[in-house]
Amino acid sequence: MIGYVTLGTNDLPRAAAFYDTLLAEIGAKRLWDYGRIIAWGVAKDKPSLGICEPYDGKPATVGNGVMVALIVDSREKVDRVYRKALELGGTDEGPAGPRGEGFYAGYFRDLDGNKLNVFHVG
Numbered sequence: 001m002i003g004y005v006t007l008g009t010n011d012l013p014r015a016a017a018f019y020d021t022l023l024a025e026i027g028a029k030r031l032w033d034y035g036r037i038i039a040w041g042v043a044k045d046k047p048s049l050g051i052c053e054p055y056d057g058k059p060a061t062v063g064n065g066v067m068v069a070l071i072v073d074s075r076e077k078v079d080r081v082y083r084k085a086l087e088l089g090g091t092d093e094g095p096a097g098p099r100g101e102g103f104y105a106g107y108f109r110d111l112d113g114n115k116l117n118v119f120h121v122g
Helices: 012-024 075-087
Strands: 004-008 029-033 037-041 048-052 068-071 091-098 103-109 115-121
Touching: 004 037, 012 029, 012 037, 012 048, 012 075, 075 091, 075 103, 075 115, 091 115
Parallel strands: 004 048, 068 115
Antiparallel strands: 029 037, 037 048, 091 103, 103 115
């Protein structure tokens, strides 16, 4: 049902470098780049994650209660992506670990303060 999600940024080149490196950890690559908006994914027919400069010209802000969750195929990959996000300058919002029966996740914020999590079920 979801085609893509976009997060706002106030520094597109910096955010693009963050996501190029971070999302490579899960096999995603740039699917499109239209100057003001860039999106990554594993295939064009799968959901993707994008960053963009706001079209209204106002500063990008973080949505209260908004979070993007990235599914991966192992707990080890959760750990790896979570650590990579922090290495790239992201901030911790909850270390990688079990969060209930069969749910393993790590929470972080990107360089613009957008909240994400990486998770594995099973």
